[in-house]
Amino acid sequence: MNNSPISAHNAFYSKKYQQLLESLRNNDMMRNEALQTGSIDNFMSDYQYPYGCWPIILSKPRVAEFTRFNKMLPVLMHKVIRSYFKDDPQGFADYLNTSSFLYHMMAKLDVDSRDLFLRHDMVFSNNEFKLLEVNAGSNIGGWQMDWVIPALQKIWQGYPETQSLNLRTRNVVREIFEKACQSMMRLPRSGVVGNLLLITSTVPNYQRMEQDLTELYEQIKPSALAKGKLIWINNTNDIEVRADGLAYYKDQVMDAVFLNSDMARDIPQHKIMNLAKSYVAGNLVFPDSPFHNILGNKHLLALLHLAAQQAKDPANNKISLTDEELQLIERHIPWTVKLNTPVVTWQGESHALPELLKSHQSQFVIKKSLSMQGLDVLIGKTTSKALWHKAIDEHCHDNDWLVQQYCEPDPVTTCHPDYGLAESSLIWGVFDIGGDYSGAFIRSVLADTQQRVINSANGAVEFLVVEEGEKTHKLVI
Structure with a gap:
């Protein structure tokens, strides 16, 4: 494969990425570089997924496109939810497959984009990025690559070809902690000291991960939160919200709570709601509240297209979208609809949805909204006709x-x-921490792989994404 032509298409991401690939092609030693376990002095020393040494490099225009998208999307989603379901809590609950109680709470609340932690999963198709789904909350994953950066930079610094590239890296967890500290300092109550409670499951190298993240939190805390602590727990037995509206862990007031774990779904619902009420009261930073996590509801992608369709209808008086908002939906969000929709408009024509899916199988994907790690996803192009038809018939209602x-x-x-x-x-x-572009990572499979659900849990290789730095002669950390 090393003798295969390097497509000029790679230069779309940046000229420096094209330059890096040419260097790799001409230098066997560079191409064969691999991280040795002993070179990673942190919890990533036994990371379960494979990763590559050589990053994808983004140009400033590509970064600017992500930045614009990250700033617009959360605001647009909230706008569409409120406009489309105005005075219709049951319609909200039915469409998004959630609780009408959440609608009533959201009607009273403006979620600050600066408090959001999001990861947008995308593909580039015909040189346009397309949003496949949004992951919301502190458990968005992908940040683990932060702890491989020092070892990767050591490799890059070992070659003149990459020393001259001047690559800028971003530390996602640093940005999460920095934005969390800023959110804590915006809390309207007194007595905020910076206590951040991290609820996580016991993962491999748990103690080392706790040590590494605690050291980072101590480094980045502003002086106003000097007394704050990062507290790790793996159950919620000693968490409570008391009559004063504050969240406590063992009699100590918490200023922020992160549910950084897959176990979040097993936490008693009344505890989640009590923490959410503390957030609503202005007492707590809680990026995993239902108000924040609603942006990870995959049905919202279908709702955006439904809203765009109505906004372009001259008879519509329900929702109004700007040209810029319509362009974002049409350019960057693939056509999406709920599978239980009987009749749809596809490419300007009306179709019964089950028949459309069966007659144009290769053009569609069907997926479950409440699912993770590429489970419950069928790609028409690589799914047998029998299985595709069976899935449509089973799930069309x-x-x-x-x-x-x-x-x-x-x-x-x-x-x-x-x-x-x-x-x-x-x-x-693509990370969106506090309404801004905050870095990215890649999951990659060989282009001729028949297994087309690309996910780390399915064997994809992870790569770091870096950026063109300023015009100096040093690697920018």
């Missing part, structure tokens, strides 16, 4: 299944740790 237009990932050359330079299909995990 299910309120939690969606249809999404399939977007073929553009082939991109990466340096695979086992195969060297190879054409690959990528899923981009």
Whole structure:
């Protein structure tokens, strides 16, 4: 694969990425670099997923596109929810497959985009990024690559070809902690000291992870929160919200609570709601509240297209979208609809949805909204006709299944740790911390792989995404 041509298409991401690939092609030693376990002196020393040494490099225009999108999307989602379901809590609950109680709470609350932790999973298709789903909350994943950066930079600094590239990296967890501290300092109550409670499951290298993240929190805390502590727990037995509206852990007031764990779904619902009420009262930073996590509801992508369709209807008086908002939906969000929608408009024509899916199988994906790690996803292009038809017939009345237009990932050359330079299909995990672009990582499979659900849990290789730095002659950390 190392003798395969390097497509000029790679230069779309940046000229420096094209330059890096040419260097890798011409230098066997660079191409064969691999991180040794002993070179990673932190909890990532036994990370379960494979990752590559050589990053994807973004140009400033690509970063600017992500930045604009990150600033617009959360605001647009909240606008559409409120406009489309105005005075209709049951319609809200039915469409988004959630509780009408959440509607009543959201009607009284403006969620500050500066408090949001999001990761947008995207593909580039025909040089346009397409949003596949949004992950919301402190458990968005992908930040683990932060702790590989020092070892990767040591490799990059070992070659003149990459020393001259001047690569800028971002530390996602640092940005999360910094934005959390800013959110705590915006709390309207007195007595905020910076106590952040992190609820997490016991993962491999748990104690080392706790040590590494605690050290980072101590480094970045502003002087106003000097007394604050990062407190780790793996159950919620000693958490309570008392009559004063404050969240306590063992008699100590918490200023922020993160549910950084898959166990969040097993936490008693009354505890989640009590923490959410503390957030609403202005007593707590809680990025995993239902008000924040609603942005990770995949049905919102279908709702955005429904709203766009209505906004363009001259007879509509329900919702109004700007040209810029309509453009964002049409350019960056693949056509999405709920699977239980009987009749849809596809490419200007009306169709019964089950028949459309069966006659145009290769153009669609069907997926379950409440699902993770690529489970409950069927890609028409790589699914047998029998299984595809069976899934449609079984789920066409299910309120939690969606249809999404399939977007073929553009082939991109990466340096695979086992195969060297190879054409690959990528899923981009783009971080939106506090309403801004905050870095990204890649999950990659070989372009000719038949298993098309690209996910780390399915064997994809992870790559760091870096940026072109300012015009100096040093690597920017």
